[in-house]
Amino acid sequence: MKLNYFLLRLLAIAGLFGGASVQAQPSVRQPNATFPQVTNLQGQELPEVSVFTAEGKPFSTAKLRGRYTVLVFGCLT
Protein backbone atom coordinates (compact mmCIF):
# COMPACT_ATOMS: atom_id res chain seq x y z
CA MET A 1 0.00 0.00 0.00
CA LYS A 2 2.83 2.40 0.89
CA LEU A 3 4.50 1.76 -2.46
CA ASN A 4 1.21 2.38 -4.22
CA TYR A 5 0.69 5.63 -2.35
CA PHE A 6 4.14 6.82 -3.42
CA LEU A 7 3.22 5.90 -6.98
CA LEU A 8 -0.05 7.80 -6.66
CA ARG A 9 1.78 10.96 -5.58
CA LEU A 10 4.07 10.67 -8.58
CA LEU A 11 1.05 10.16 -10.81
CA ALA A 12 -0.62 13.22 -9.35
CA ILE A 13 2.43 15.41 -9.89
CA ALA A 14 2.72 14.19 -13.45
CA GLY A 15 -0.94 15.00 -13.97
CA LEU A 16 -0.71 18.52 -12.63
CA PHE A 17 2.14 19.44 -14.92
CA GLY A 18 1.28 17.42 -17.99
CA GLY A 19 0.81 18.63 -21.57
CA ALA A 20 -2.32 18.34 -23.66
CA SER A 21 -3.66 15.67 -25.95
CA VAL A 22 -6.67 13.40 -25.93
CA GLN A 23 -8.21 10.66 -27.93
CA ALA A 24 -10.35 11.83 -30.80
CA GLN A 25 -13.84 10.42 -31.05
CA PRO A 26 -15.90 9.80 -34.18
CA SER A 27 -17.97 12.76 -35.31
CA VAL A 28 -19.58 11.25 -38.39
CA ARG A 29 -23.20 10.25 -38.76
CA GLN A 30 -23.87 6.99 -36.95
CA PRO A 31 -25.81 4.28 -38.82
CA ASN A 32 -29.17 3.19 -37.47
CA ALA A 33 -27.68 -0.19 -36.62
CA THR A 34 -25.80 1.61 -33.86
CA PHE A 35 -29.07 2.47 -32.14
CA PRO A 36 -31.35 -0.61 -32.08
CA GLN A 37 -32.80 0.70 -28.82
CA VAL A 38 -34.23 3.57 -30.89
CA THR A 39 -35.35 1.77 -34.03
CA ASN A 40 -37.01 -0.93 -31.92
CA LEU A 41 -39.43 1.71 -30.61
CA GLN A 42 -41.23 1.85 -33.94
CA GLY A 43 -44.82 0.69 -33.46
CA GLN A 44 -44.85 1.49 -29.76
CA GLU A 45 -46.77 4.21 -27.96
CA LEU A 46 -44.97 7.45 -27.24
CA PRO A 47 -44.25 7.29 -23.51
CA GLU A 48 -45.91 9.90 -21.33
CA VAL A 49 -43.20 12.10 -19.86
CA SER A 50 -43.33 15.54 -18.25
CA VAL A 51 -40.93 17.97 -19.87
CA PHE A 52 -40.89 21.76 -20.28
CA THR A 53 -41.57 24.31 -22.95
CA ALA A 54 -38.75 26.67 -23.88
CA GLU A 55 -40.39 29.18 -21.54
CA GLY A 56 -40.19 26.74 -18.64
CA LYS A 57 -43.85 25.73 -18.48
CA PRO A 58 -44.59 22.04 -17.76
CA PHE A 59 -45.55 20.10 -20.88
CA SER A 60 -46.71 16.49 -21.10
CA THR A 61 -45.87 14.43 -24.15
CA ALA A 62 -49.47 13.18 -23.91
CA LYS A 63 -50.36 16.47 -25.60
CA LEU A 64 -48.56 15.34 -28.75
CA ARG A 65 -51.64 13.68 -30.15
CA GLY A 66 -54.20 14.63 -32.75
CA ARG A 67 -51.80 15.20 -35.64
CA TYR A 68 -48.52 13.91 -36.99
CA THR A 69 -45.59 15.18 -34.94
CA VAL A 70 -41.85 15.10 -35.59
CA LEU A 71 -39.49 15.00 -32.59
CA VAL A 72 -35.75 15.56 -33.04
CA PHE A 73 -33.28 15.31 -30.16
CA GLY A 74 -30.35 17.65 -29.96
CA CYS A 75 -28.29 20.00 -27.83
CA LEU A 76 -25.74 22.79 -28.14
CA THR A 77 -22.89 20.38 -28.67
Add this chain to the structure above:
Amino acid sequence: METVAVDYRSQEVEFYYIYKALAHPEHNGYVQPFTQEERLLHVAEAKRTLGSEIEWLCDNMKNELKQALGGAPNSQFVIDPKGKIVHASGWSDPVELRSFLANLVGEVTPATTVADLDLKQLPPPQLAGQGFAVRPQMPGQMRALLVKPLRSHEQYYVKLRAEVDSRFMQEGLGWMYIGFHLDPLLRVHWNNLAPPLKFRISTPEGITVALAEASARKIEVESDADPREFLLGIEWDSNVLPAASLPASSLVLEVEYYPCHEKGWCKFIKQSYTIKLQPDRNAGSVRGRGRAVGGQFRNR
Protein backbone atom coordinates in the same frame (compact mmCIF):
# COMPACT_ATOMS: atom_id res chain seq x y z
CA MET B 1 -34.47 19.93 -40.75
CA GLU B 2 -35.67 23.53 -40.95
CA THR B 3 -36.60 23.12 -44.61
CA VAL B 4 -38.54 19.92 -43.93
CA ALA B 5 -40.40 21.71 -41.14
CA VAL B 6 -41.29 24.65 -43.39
CA ASP B 7 -42.65 22.33 -46.07
CA TYR B 8 -44.56 19.89 -43.87
CA ARG B 9 -46.10 22.31 -41.40
CA SER B 10 -48.38 23.18 -44.31
CA GLN B 11 -49.37 19.48 -44.31
CA GLU B 12 -50.42 19.75 -40.64
CA VAL B 13 -47.27 18.10 -39.29
CA GLU B 14 -45.87 19.59 -36.07
CA PHE B 15 -42.14 19.79 -35.37
CA TYR B 16 -40.31 19.97 -32.06
CA TYR B 17 -36.68 19.90 -31.10
CA ILE B 18 -36.13 18.17 -27.78
CA TYR B 19 -33.28 19.73 -25.83
CA LYS B 20 -31.34 17.12 -23.87
CA ALA B 21 -28.10 16.78 -21.92
CA LEU B 22 -24.97 17.88 -23.80
CA ALA B 23 -23.47 15.17 -25.99
CA HIS B 24 -20.01 16.73 -26.01
CA PRO B 25 -19.37 19.12 -23.13
CA GLU B 26 -16.67 21.76 -23.63
CA HIS B 27 -17.51 22.28 -27.30
CA ASN B 28 -17.57 26.09 -27.58
CA GLY B 29 -17.09 26.10 -23.81
CA TYR B 30 -20.60 24.87 -22.98
CA VAL B 31 -20.86 22.70 -19.87
CA GLN B 32 -23.59 20.46 -18.48
CA PRO B 33 -26.24 22.42 -16.59
CA PHE B 34 -26.99 21.45 -12.99
CA THR B 35 -30.57 22.72 -12.78
CA GLN B 36 -33.67 22.88 -14.95
CA GLU B 37 -33.35 26.66 -15.07
CA GLU B 38 -29.83 26.31 -16.41
CA ARG B 39 -30.96 23.80 -19.03
CA LEU B 40 -33.61 26.32 -20.11
CA LEU B 41 -30.76 28.82 -20.55
CA HIS B 42 -29.24 26.26 -22.92
CA VAL B 43 -32.49 26.14 -24.88
CA ALA B 44 -32.49 29.94 -25.17
CA GLU B 45 -28.86 29.77 -26.28
CA ALA B 46 -29.68 27.10 -28.88
CA LYS B 47 -32.49 29.28 -30.24
CA ARG B 48 -30.16 32.27 -30.32
CA THR B 49 -27.22 30.57 -32.00
CA LEU B 50 -29.10 28.32 -34.43
CA GLY B 51 -31.73 30.80 -35.53
CA SER B 52 -34.21 27.95 -35.68
CA GLU B 53 -37.91 28.43 -36.32
CA ILE B 54 -38.76 25.00 -34.88
CA GLU B 55 -40.33 25.00 -31.42
CA TRP B 56 -38.27 23.62 -28.54
CA LEU B 57 -39.16 21.36 -25.67
CA CYS B 58 -36.72 20.78 -22.83
CA ASP B 59 -36.16 17.37 -21.27
CA ASN B 60 -36.33 17.23 -17.49
CA MET B 61 -33.19 16.89 -15.37
CA LYS B 62 -33.76 13.17 -14.89
CA ASN B 63 -33.40 12.92 -18.68
CA GLU B 64 -36.57 10.85 -18.73
CA LEU B 65 -37.66 11.59 -22.30
CA LYS B 66 -34.21 10.88 -23.72
CA GLN B 67 -33.99 7.59 -21.84
CA ALA B 68 -37.58 6.61 -22.69
CA LEU B 69 -36.80 7.12 -26.38
CA GLY B 70 -33.62 5.09 -26.53
CA GLY B 71 -30.99 7.44 -25.12
CA ALA B 72 -29.40 8.34 -28.48
CA PRO B 73 -27.88 11.82 -28.86
CA ASN B 74 -29.47 12.93 -32.13
CA SER B 75 -32.45 10.68 -32.86
CA GLN B 76 -35.65 11.54 -34.74
CA PHE B 77 -39.19 10.24 -34.46
CA VAL B 78 -42.57 10.65 -36.11
CA ILE B 79 -45.63 10.21 -33.90
CA ASP B 80 -49.03 9.54 -35.44
CA PRO B 81 -52.24 11.27 -34.30
CA LYS B 82 -53.00 8.38 -31.90
CA GLY B 83 -49.61 8.70 -30.18
CA LYS B 84 -47.93 5.74 -31.90
CA ILE B 85 -44.29 5.97 -32.99
CA VAL B 86 -44.41 5.35 -36.73
CA HIS B 87 -40.82 6.30 -37.54
CA ALA B 88 -37.75 6.03 -35.32
CA SER B 89 -34.22 6.75 -36.49
CA GLY B 90 -31.14 6.66 -34.27
CA TRP B 91 -29.51 9.57 -36.06
CA SER B 92 -31.45 12.55 -37.39
CA ASP B 93 -31.53 12.63 -41.18
CA PRO B 94 -33.67 15.28 -42.92
CA VAL B 95 -33.50 13.49 -46.27
CA GLU B 96 -34.80 10.28 -44.74
CA LEU B 97 -37.45 12.23 -42.82
CA ARG B 98 -38.64 14.12 -45.90
CA SER B 99 -39.01 10.87 -47.79
CA PHE B 100 -40.95 9.28 -44.91
CA LEU B 101 -43.29 12.27 -44.62
CA ALA B 102 -43.84 12.34 -48.38
CA ASN B 103 -45.12 8.78 -48.19
CA LEU B 104 -47.18 9.58 -45.12
CA VAL B 105 -48.94 12.83 -46.03
CA GLY B 106 -47.86 13.56 -49.60
CA GLU B 107 -44.87 15.08 -51.29
CA VAL B 108 -44.32 18.84 -51.09
CA THR B 109 -42.91 20.39 -54.26
CA PRO B 110 -40.87 22.35 -54.86
CA ALA B 111 -38.96 21.55 -51.70
CA THR B 112 -37.70 24.51 -49.69
CA THR B 113 -33.92 24.83 -49.64
CA VAL B 114 -31.65 26.23 -46.93
CA ALA B 115 -30.92 29.17 -49.24
CA ASP B 116 -34.64 30.01 -49.20
CA LEU B 117 -34.55 30.47 -45.43
CA ASP B 118 -33.19 33.42 -43.53
CA LEU B 119 -31.71 31.62 -40.53
CA LYS B 120 -30.02 34.15 -38.30
CA GLN B 121 -27.25 32.07 -36.77
CA LEU B 122 -25.17 33.82 -34.12
CA PRO B 123 -21.79 32.88 -32.64
CA PRO B 124 -21.38 31.31 -29.18
CA PRO B 125 -20.66 33.65 -26.27
CA GLN B 126 -17.34 35.46 -26.14
CA LEU B 127 -15.31 34.10 -23.28
CA ALA B 128 -12.49 35.78 -21.40
CA GLY B 129 -9.00 34.92 -22.60
CA GLN B 130 -8.11 31.27 -23.04
CA GLY B 131 -4.95 29.26 -23.47
CA PHE B 132 -3.17 30.30 -20.26
CA ALA B 133 -3.61 27.21 -18.09
CA VAL B 134 -1.73 23.99 -18.80
CA ARG B 135 -4.21 21.23 -19.65
CA PRO B 136 -3.45 17.73 -18.38
CA GLN B 137 -2.79 14.87 -20.75
CA MET B 138 -5.44 12.16 -20.46
CA PRO B 139 -4.00 8.74 -19.71
CA GLY B 140 -6.50 6.86 -21.88
CA GLN B 141 -10.21 6.21 -22.18
CA MET B 142 -12.04 8.11 -19.44
CA ARG B 143 -15.51 7.58 -17.97
CA ALA B 144 -17.50 10.43 -16.46
CA LEU B 145 -18.67 9.90 -12.90
CA LEU B 146 -21.95 10.94 -11.34
CA VAL B 147 -21.40 14.38 -9.84
CA LYS B 148 -23.99 16.04 -7.61
CA PRO B 149 -23.67 19.60 -6.40
CA LEU B 150 -24.63 20.01 -2.77
CA ARG B 151 -26.99 22.79 -1.76
CA SER B 152 -25.42 26.20 -2.07
CA HIS B 153 -26.67 29.77 -1.63
CA GLU B 154 -24.64 30.70 -4.67
CA GLN B 155 -25.15 29.64 -8.23
CA TYR B 156 -22.60 27.11 -9.46
CA TYR B 157 -20.75 29.51 -11.74
CA VAL B 158 -18.02 26.90 -12.01
CA LYS B 159 -19.06 23.34 -12.72
CA LEU B 160 -17.19 20.22 -11.75
CA ARG B 161 -16.62 17.32 -14.10
CA ALA B 162 -15.07 14.16 -12.67
CA GLU B 163 -13.84 11.16 -14.63
CA VAL B 164 -11.79 8.05 -13.97
CA ASP B 165 -9.82 5.95 -16.41
CA SER B 166 -10.79 2.41 -17.30
CA ARG B 167 -7.73 1.04 -15.49
CA PHE B 168 -9.10 2.28 -12.19
CA MET B 169 -12.38 0.48 -12.74
CA GLN B 170 -10.65 -2.74 -13.83
CA GLU B 171 -7.56 -2.87 -11.62
CA GLY B 172 -8.29 -0.48 -8.77
CA LEU B 173 -5.33 1.77 -9.51
CA GLY B 174 -5.57 4.55 -12.04
CA TRP B 175 -6.37 8.20 -12.63
CA MET B 176 -9.08 10.60 -11.67
CA TYR B 177 -9.74 13.75 -13.69
CA ILE B 178 -11.12 16.73 -11.79
CA GLY B 179 -12.07 19.67 -13.98
CA PHE B 180 -13.63 22.97 -12.89
CA HIS B 181 -15.24 24.69 -15.86
CA LEU B 182 -16.71 28.18 -15.99
CA ASP B 183 -20.28 28.16 -17.28
CA PRO B 184 -20.20 30.55 -20.28
CA LEU B 185 -23.95 31.16 -20.00
CA LEU B 186 -23.45 32.63 -16.52
CA ARG B 187 -21.04 35.29 -17.84
CA VAL B 188 -18.18 34.90 -15.39
CA HIS B 189 -14.40 34.66 -15.59
CA TRP B 190 -11.66 33.78 -13.14
CA ASN B 191 -10.38 36.57 -10.93
CA ASN B 192 -6.63 35.91 -11.07
CA LEU B 193 -5.87 38.83 -8.76
CA ALA B 194 -7.35 36.70 -5.97
CA PRO B 195 -5.93 33.36 -4.75
CA PRO B 196 -6.28 30.53 -7.26
CA LEU B 197 -8.98 27.89 -7.00
CA LYS B 198 -8.33 25.20 -4.46
CA PHE B 199 -10.13 22.00 -3.59
CA ARG B 200 -10.16 19.30 -0.98
CA ILE B 201 -11.43 15.74 -1.41
CA SER B 202 -12.45 13.37 1.35
CA THR B 203 -12.76 9.72 0.46
CA PRO B 204 -14.55 6.72 1.93
CA GLU B 205 -12.49 3.95 3.49
CA GLY B 206 -10.92 1.83 0.79
CA ILE B 207 -10.41 4.75 -1.63
CA THR B 208 -7.20 6.80 -1.65
CA VAL B 209 -6.46 9.79 -3.84
CA ALA B 210 -3.08 11.39 -4.18
CA LEU B 211 -3.11 15.04 -3.25
CA ALA B 212 -6.40 15.12 -1.42
CA GLU B 213 -6.13 18.88 -1.57
CA ALA B 214 -4.50 21.11 -4.14
CA SER B 215 -4.54 24.59 -5.64
CA ALA B 216 -4.54 25.56 -9.27
CA ARG B 217 -1.43 27.20 -10.56
CA LYS B 218 -1.37 30.99 -10.54
CA ILE B 219 -2.24 32.46 -13.93
CA GLU B 220 -0.30 35.59 -14.83
CA VAL B 221 -3.13 37.55 -16.44
CA GLU B 222 -5.91 39.36 -14.57
CA SER B 223 -8.66 37.09 -15.84
CA ASP B 224 -9.19 34.10 -18.08
CA ALA B 225 -11.73 31.40 -18.85
CA ASP B 226 -9.58 28.27 -18.95
CA PRO B 227 -10.75 25.29 -16.93
CA ARG B 228 -8.81 24.45 -13.80
CA GLU B 229 -7.93 20.79 -14.18
CA PHE B 230 -6.19 18.13 -12.15
CA LEU B 231 -5.25 14.55 -12.79
CA LEU B 232 -4.89 12.59 -9.57
CA GLY B 233 -3.82 9.07 -8.87
CA ILE B 234 -6.64 7.06 -7.31
CA GLU B 235 -6.52 3.66 -5.68
CA TRP B 236 -9.29 1.33 -4.59
CA ASP B 237 -8.66 -1.42 -2.02
CA SER B 238 -11.35 -4.02 -2.63
CA ASN B 239 -10.46 -5.78 0.63
CA VAL B 240 -11.73 -2.73 2.48
CA LEU B 241 -14.44 -1.56 0.09
CA PRO B 242 -16.09 -4.53 -1.70
CA ALA B 243 -16.97 -4.13 -5.38
CA ALA B 244 -20.67 -4.35 -4.59
CA SER B 245 -20.36 -1.25 -2.39
CA LEU B 246 -18.34 0.79 -4.86
CA PRO B 247 -21.24 2.39 -6.83
CA ALA B 248 -22.86 3.62 -3.62
CA SER B 249 -19.63 5.14 -2.34
CA SER B 250 -19.12 8.87 -2.56
CA LEU B 251 -16.19 11.19 -2.43
CA VAL B 252 -16.93 14.66 -1.12
CA LEU B 253 -15.21 17.57 -2.80
CA GLU B 254 -15.09 21.13 -1.48
CA VAL B 255 -13.92 23.89 -3.77
CA GLU B 256 -13.10 27.56 -3.21
CA TYR B 257 -12.79 30.04 -6.04
CA TYR B 258 -13.08 33.69 -7.01
CA PRO B 259 -15.18 34.48 -10.07
CA CYS B 260 -15.97 37.90 -11.51
CA HIS B 261 -19.12 38.63 -13.50
CA GLU B 262 -19.10 40.70 -16.67
CA LYS B 263 -21.43 43.14 -14.87
CA GLY B 264 -18.53 43.97 -12.56
CA TRP B 265 -18.98 42.07 -9.31
CA CYS B 266 -16.33 39.69 -7.96
CA LYS B 267 -16.80 37.35 -5.00
CA PHE B 268 -15.46 34.43 -3.04
CA ILE B 269 -17.40 31.18 -3.38
CA LYS B 270 -17.11 27.92 -1.48
CA GLN B 271 -19.18 24.95 -2.70
CA SER B 272 -19.33 21.20 -2.30
CA TYR B 273 -20.10 18.16 -4.40
CA THR B 274 -20.51 14.45 -3.98
CA ILE B 275 -18.81 12.29 -6.58
CA LYS B 276 -20.23 8.80 -6.85
CA LEU B 277 -17.96 6.06 -8.14
CA GLN B 278 -20.41 5.08 -10.84
CA PRO B 279 -20.59 6.11 -14.50
CA ASP B 280 -22.93 8.94 -15.49
CA ARG B 281 -24.62 7.87 -18.73
CA ASN B 282 -25.90 11.41 -19.33
CA ALA B 283 -22.58 13.22 -18.88
CA GLY B 284 -21.63 13.06 -22.55
CA SER B 285 -18.09 12.63 -23.84
CA VAL B 286 -15.49 15.34 -24.27
CA ARG B 287 -13.92 15.59 -27.70
CA GLY B 288 -10.42 16.99 -27.91
CA ARG B 289 -10.38 18.79 -24.60
CA GLY B 290 -10.35 22.52 -25.12
CA ARG B 291 -10.66 22.42 -28.88
CA ALA B 292 -13.74 23.79 -30.63
CA VAL B 293 -14.41 20.76 -32.80
CA GLY B 294 -17.26 18.39 -33.40
CA GLY B 295 -20.89 18.69 -34.30
CA GLN B 296 -23.63 20.98 -33.20
CA PHE B 297 -27.18 20.29 -34.17
CA ARG B 298 -26.43 18.20 -37.19
CA ASN B 299 -28.42 18.04 -40.41
CA ARG B 300 -30.31 21.20 -39.78
